[in-house]
Amino acid sequence: MGDANDFQRFSGTPGYIASGPLVDAVNCAYALERPLLIKGEPGTGKTLLARHVAEGLEMPLLSWHIKSTSKAADGLYVYDTVQRLNDSRFGGGDVADIRNYIRLGPLGQSFAAEDRQVLLIDEIDKADLEFPNDLLLELDEMRFTIIETDEEIKARQRPVVIITSNNEKELPDAFLRRCIFHFIDFPDAELMRRIVDVHHPHLDATLLDQVLIKFYWLREQSELRKKPSTSELIDWISALLRSGISQDKIESHIPFLGALLKKEQDAEALARYDEKGGKYPSSWSDLGPRYNQ
């Protein structure tokens, strides 16, 4: 471990606006060489973070997307027995050398690489309950042994590990204890402006205001089953821009609702609100005190 001065510090990238605490958490995980566990509402940019950390630190990125069938061992290596069997039958490849049939998984690759890597373990909660526990030793010591060849893979440079979770399953305590944890809070209007600016630069200021007012108003509606998130806002603005819709239309309506609300019940609830002659807010003062400080 180096000393405090030579830390390569992550400070966000032009394409990703990170809040101060998030930047600190990344740097903390980086400096202490601990995995960084990221949680937060869907659509707040958990997965995107890893890509931009890699970009910001100028390191290659390896992604390991977890599925319900993923096993911890798959991340280390896979022994392709079927290929070997096939080769032995039909005479392709060097069957005698078992190493030809060992394929390193994302975690294994990040250990074996020459340079320090950023490893994204995406949606770790999708996997079986025991999955994180099976990775404890490997993440701690950053090495493992390929049983078939008795070869040890040891990290030359400890990768920067970023783990995302959607909270579908509780993660085991022993695993959590080793992580640095950050919960991505939903961005406030100020931060959201900067985020939108990255994706849609030079957006007309009054239009952006209207868009954000509608967006935060929608999020405040307690009947909604699924609140629209940042990524949906970005999509919605794209739709608005492409359709070239006039500004006063956005002031009194919410066009292209499908980009924001993904549940049928939510769209129906809003339609009912519309029918009853419900008003949409058109200025920040129509929203609660939270937005008018």
Add this chain to the structure above:
Amino acid sequence: MFLDLFYGMRDEGIPVALQEWNTFLEALKRGLHGSSLFRFYHLARACLVKSETYFDAFDRVFARVFKGVEGELDITDEVLEWLRDPENFQELTPEQLAELERLSSDELMQRFLETLAEQDERHDGGGRWVGTGGRSPFGHGGQHPTGIRVGGKGQRRSAMKVAEERKFKDYRTDLNLDVRNFRLALKRLRQLTRTGLATELDLDETIDHTCRNAGEIDLVFRPPRKNEVRLLLLMDVGGTMDPYYEPMSQLLTALHEERGLREFEPYYFHNCIYDHVYSRARLLRTDALPTGDLLRRLDERWKVVIVGDAAMHPAELMEPHGGINPHATSPTPGVVWLQRIAGHFNRTVWVNPDDRTLWDQSHTTRVVQRLFTMFPLSVDGLGEAVHALVGARV
């Protein structure tokens, strides 16, 4: 003071152990908190708290422990130097951490604070600093309006302000059960068995057979693994169960969303199960279904969860025609039906939303407990109930 934070967190039930504490001190040692209490707060949280459900508790502890330390701390180079100098942290090497003494850590914190306080004195108008000595009371912010802006460099937000806002209240789980918690508890409700058509390639067996076959490939197939659990839910509705409407409906939602179940059938009753159960919670006669038919149709492998408070008038349980619904008189006493259900199925549990301390106060609850193992309607209780349904027999 540092250790107050540690013990404060433990008192609040935040799972924090020496390992996390070690991480935190390591981070401090490297000066990762930079130059503000705001970042110090976030650093502490990132290292010590591993779930947003504890953020609120953490905020409370932090606010309590650092109540006298509010302000935007512009820690200057001198302090940073001091923090980075390992000499000052010698008593905190990992070996000695295990025997961390309250005193030494308090001294550390004291030193930390004193150094900061000195900064304040020397640079008039520099770092805003509300000292412990009562020089400036907490919350006196008139001269220093706290800019609430997050994200940008140099736009710091007071950590105390963040901590006092307690905006993570909604994430607490000890207050309310929610659907997700129930779903977590129900995740274990599975018994994976291989039945049906052999459609999945069994690699190990294939290799084994092929080897036995002298290298001639012999493919072996097996049926895929499926969850075998079939669940019958019998739910008490109305009357004394009304206060539990919320957790009950969440449990029901969680069960409906649990796609892993092979089959799931919910039925409803009022007070006790008599000759009929109802397919809908409104308990209309048109929804009625003879309980006997249910027992004939569902075999003993079905898992049964009965949800109800089991507290009723003794006659409602023990006597013929005990049901209070005049339309659905039942010559068979409720307790006989309960006995039949308990006897028919291999695994049954009773989940009771009443507080556990009330169970023994009700005569009928005690009777029901003789027939069914009873669990409280909480995440943990449900977890135990699920274990009783699919776990190893004791």
